[in-house]
Amino acid sequence: MSSSQAVRSSKYSYRATSTGPGVADINIEYSADLSALSRLEDKIRLLQDDLEVERELRQRLHKPNIFELLATIAIVLMRCGWLVYCTP
Template sequence: MSGITKTSKYTYRSTGHGGGDANVSIEYSADLSALTRLEDKIRLLQEDLESERELRQRVSTERCTFTLLKYSK
């Protein structure tokens, strides 16, 4: 499977009055299909985390209810 590759280049030029050359150039490539897959995995993990939080909250609520019922008798 061939993905689209995005290449970006950033160049930072020094405006200081120092004696050395402080210019920096950064170039990177990103496989957009790989990024899309990672975004999908992150989205699924976020959904799983939210489901887990909801379940934990429900269990905690039911535990409190059970405890109250147990001690009210």
């Protein structure tokens, strides 16, 4: 790892307050490469943007066009004889 990369290390220790079977102290140590976390956050943001665009497109595709719907209803009514088409 180069010196230009920021690395954060943390160590936590939890001491058990009681004794007995199944009770133990816990030690946790981890380090995080901040530049890697930043890249991961950027990828997550891009995926969220892509998901939002896809949802908008799906919504537009599934949203019925009122004029197409009215035209379809008019055709059905004309075929049934319930609507007579008259030209002005």
